[in-house]
Amino acid sequence: MYFTCANVSLKRLLFVCNMILFLLILIFPPPRRLLLRLSGLSMARVLSLFRPQPVLALVSRYKPASCNMSMDSRVREVFAAAVEAVQPDAVVRQSVERKDDSVAIGGRRFTLKHNLHLVGFGKAVLGMAAEVERMMGDHLVDGVISVPHGIQQTMRQHGKSHLLPKENGQIEVMEGAKHNLPDEDALRAAEKIKQLAKRLTEKDLLLVLISGGGSALLPAPLPPVSLQEKLDVTRRLAAAGATIQELNTVRRALSVLKGGGLAKYAHPAQVVALILSDVIGDPLDLIASGPTVRSEVWPEEILSILERYKLLHCIPTSVKDVIQRQSRKDNVDESDTAGHVQNVVIGSNSTALERARLRARELGFHPVVLSPGVCGDVRSVSKLYGLLTLFACSPEEPPAEVAAEVLALGPEVGVASWDLCRTMRELGERRRAAAGGLAATCLLAGGEPTVELTGKGRGGRNQELALRVGLEWRGLELPPNGPIFLSGGTDGQDGPTEAAGAVTDAGLYAEAQAQGLDIEKFLINNDSYTFFSSLSSGKHLLVPGLTCTNVMDVHVLLFPSTFSNKG
Numbered sequence: 016m017y018f019t020c021a022n023v024s025l026k027r028l029l030f031v032c033n034m035i036l037f038l039l040i041l042i043f044p045p046p047r048r049l050l051l052r053l054s055g056l057s058m059a060r061v062l063s064l065f066r067p068q069p070v071l072a073l074v075s076r077y078k079p080a081s082c083n084m085s086m087d088s089r090v091r092e093v094f095a096a097a098v099e100a101v102q103p104d105a106v107v108r109q110s111v112e113r114k115d116d117s118v119a120i121g122g123r124r125f126t127l128k129h130n131l132h133l134v135g136f137g138k139a140v141l142g143m144a145a146e147v148e149r150m151m152g153d154h155l156v157d158g159v160i161s162v163p164h165g166i167q168q169t170m171r172q173h174g175k176s177h178l179l180p181k182e183n184g185q186i187e188v189m190e191g192a193k194h195n196l197p198d199e200d201a202l203r204a205a206e207k208i209k210q211l212a213k214r215l216t217e218k219d220l221l222l223v224l225i226s227g228g229g230s231a232l233l234p235a236p237l238p239p240v241s242l243q244e245k246l247d248v249t250r251r252l253a254a255a256g257a258t259i260q261e262l263n264t265v266r267r268a269l270s271v272l273k274g275g276g277l278a279k280y281a282h283p284a285q286v287v288a289l290i291l292s293d294v295i296g297d298p299l300d301l302i303a304s305g306p307t308v309r310s311e312v313w314p315e316e317i318l319s320i321l322e323r324y325k326l327l328h329c330i331p332t333s334v335k336d337v338i339q340r341q342s343r344k345d346n347v348d349e350s351d352t353a354g355h356v357q358n359v360v361i362g363s364n365s366t367a368l369e370r371a372r373l374r375a376r377e378l379g380f381h382p383v384v385l386s387p388g389v390c391g392d393v394r395s396v397s398k399l400y401g402l403l404t405l406f407a408c409s410p411e412e413p414p415a416e417v418a419a420e421v422l423a424l425g426p427e428v429g430v431a432s433w434d435l436c437r438t439m440r441e442l443g444e445r446r447r448a449a450a451g452g453l454a455a456t457c458l459l460a461g462g463e464p465t466v467e468l469t470g471k472g473r474g475g476r477n478q479e480l481a482l483r484v485g486l487e488w489r490g491l492e493l494p495p496n497g498p499i500f501l502s503g504g505t506d507g508q509d510g511p512t513e514a515a516g517a518v519t520d521a522g523l524y525a526e527a528q529a530q531g532l533d534i535e536k537f538l539i540n541n542d543s544y545t546f547f548s549s550l551s552s553g554k555h556l557l558v559p560g561l562t563c564t565n566v567m568d569v570h571v572l573l574f575p576s577t578f579s580n581k582g
């Protein structure tokens with residue numbers, strides 16, 4: 016009896032304490048997170064204890080400031096944070112340490128004696144070079160960088176002058192590769208870079224700045240292959256859906272500077288390459304086609320790639336000759352360049368996803384990172400996101416076949432089964448915790464899917480992916496303020512368009528229908544840019560302008576909590 020009474024009083028006491036704690040949580044916004052953490056409860060749990068509508072209405076008045084932002088703004092903020100993390104000046108600062116007359120990079124220290132030379136090529140190289148100049152300009156003898164057409168003007172227009180090297184400084188900035196395609200301007204820059212490397216002696220230190228887009232900005236076709244012929248081959252491969260691994264394996268075989276050629280020219284100087292990776296898994300020999308990484312060319316491999324995409328019959332004789340000429344024996348490099356070369360990856364898609372994860376948390380979402388290596392056809396990738404949506408949003412546990420379907424997609428989209436299982440489990444746990452509602456969750460992924468071009472429209476893989484995810488969601492019963500998806504190229508440019516990607520939600524299909532836009536027709540013609548430009552005055556497009564960085568694409572899928580505002 017005594018114990019029962021004591022139990023009842025204890026329960027009452029606990030109830031009163033919980034009520035006080037709950038009121039504190041509601042009344043004082045700043046310590047609310049701390050109190051929730053102390054009590055070990057999620058907001059969804061707390062609310063599931065107190066169902067009455069007036070309480071819910073009260074809670075929605077005391078949400079953190081970020082909750083007042085629309086879902087559209089929040090998904091764009093997460094993407095912006097990802098891009099911010101891989102700003103070229105920041106990644107250089109974080110990986111290079113200057114102390115007196117020496118510099119430490121990748122665990123090695125180099126003495127600076129007015130012996131520093133700089134070359135670079137890629138979409139992020141302008142800002143990387145500006146930072147190197149700031150840090151080591153007093154020892155810099157000369158430099159040549161090959162950067163995208165128009166990038167300096169864009170940086171000035173966007174108030175990003177800190178990403179520009181000094182106007183009359185040591186670094187010559189050469190712009191080229193309009194629309195990301197090698198051209199005569201890029202060819203001239205490549206020649207200058209080669210000449211600079213050739214002049215160096217064993218006393219010199221050559222800093223090579225490398226980032227995505229570097230292949231197009233450093234074209235040096237092996238004679239007798241002409242620039243146009245090389246361009247034709249790579250263009251056809253890309254249009255047929257070849258991966259960047261396949262594309263750059265072929266590019267390396269047709270180039271003087273790729274595949275370690277640049278390091279060979281710089282020998283016997285010390286070469287240090289700072290690499291901002293835009294290839295899945297950060298393979299040094301493939302990023303910008305590996306100009307500082309010695310790689311063997313296997314003619315059989317090149318021919319099999321061309322055969323895979325049914326291009327063997329239409330490649331020029333010069334290209335066939337150059338491939339055949341490169342027997343493995345010819346490729347063996349006698350000079351000991353390897354000991355003189357250090358390759359350091361200073362940023363990648365994972366760096367961007369990590370910052371996106373933090374930002375998503377600040378905005379009130381529980382982040383779940385799927386993988387930084389999503390690839391494969393956009394059709395498979397959109398299917399994957401459609402299926403994963405079920406784990407976060409279905410009122411009930413999705414049937415086992417759905418999980419099996421997700422796992423079966425794994426190899427096609429380059430995601431390991433343990434990452435898929437972990438993601439499905441985490442999304443499921445969040446859904447269960449929300450007790451039938453939605454739990455604020457942010458699914459993040461990165462990588463570089465591909466599109467098989469069948470039409471002649473304007474678009475890019477990010478816009479096409481966003482459009483396809485919108486289609487996947489069409490048949491699902493999603494709440495009106497349901498999930499939102501963003502796919503964006505971190506370089507700010509998706510295919511040959513002004514947009515970096517697009518944002519889509521569960522209402523996309525109905526919105527398009529109401530405006531007389533037939534999604535299927537646009538997809539058949541690979542016309543995703545025209546579609547998004549026409550839909551609701553282009554409000555779904557993501558247009559940050561050139562970002563001066565490049566670590567592939569970022570995908571953000573936000574699931575709002577049941578109590579979020581409509582986006």
Ligand SMILES: Nc1ncnc2c1ncn2[C@@H]1O[C@H](COP(=O)(O)OP(=O)(O)OP(=O)(O)O)[C@@H](O)[C@H]1O
Nearest residue numbers: 195227228466472473474475476479508509510541
């Ligand atoms: N109309 C289109 N619709 C969909 N995708 C397209 C379209 N046109 C081109 N693409 C795709 O865009 C990709 C090229 O885009 P982009 O110029 O952004 O290349 P990237 O891979 O980001 O370049 P980088 O070499 O700098 O990494 C190719 O995969 C190509 O298939």
Ligand SMILES: O=C(O)[C@H](O)CO
Nearest residue numbers: 227228229230302303
């Ligand atoms: O330039 C290139 O080759 C691609 O961006 C991959 O690095």
